[in-house]
Amino acid sequence: MSSILDVNPSFELEEKSYEFSGHHLKISMFKGAYLGVSAFIWEPGLVLCRYFENENIDFIGKKVLELGSGTGIVGILAVLLGGNVTLTDRPYVLKQIEYNVLANVPLTSRHRSNICALAWGDDQNNFSNDFDFILGSDIVYNPTQFQGLLQTLLHLCSEKTTVYMSSNVTAREGSVNFHEHLLPRQFNSELLHTSGSNFIYKLTKKVPRSI
Structure with missing residues (x-):
């Protein structure tokens, strides 16, 4: 993990600790690394993590994808709750996600995490549509991205996917x-x-009406 800092020693790590579902998380934010909004832990992500805890939700044996992972806090919790999780974001954010996955996911569970670049509206065709769950926290914030986000959701979701x-x-x-x-x-x-x-929505893809 030190090699990440060696690449750009001018930025600093800001670490915050959280407890969800019996798991202690230490999440680092790459401040000064030009990640924009991705270098912050936003309240909707914490609310979603707390919801998983309060509702005793687990992802054991489920295929999960997180959109706009940012620091990775939601996707990391999903891994710790048993999911096979793909954490996605823009390419320049992936090192931050990788750093937090390595810091929080035990070696014995790390095979259930995958980190990939996914730009909404551009890269969705590189992914399958057989996910059981798709997660997104604070990803609805810029109307110029809504069309790409919708295209991505429509591609990634089958009628059996829960968002x-x-x-x-x-x-x-x-x-x-x-x-x-x-x-x-x-x-x-x-x-x-x-x-x-902060509102949490559960989404499922509408089934086209047969003629």
């Missing part, structure tokens, strides 16, 4: 429109939980 999406609906531009108008055109959407302005 857990946690969004700050009041603080993120266009979030209300995305969840109330754009998503319901092609997904069944159920509001599962609220914590302040």
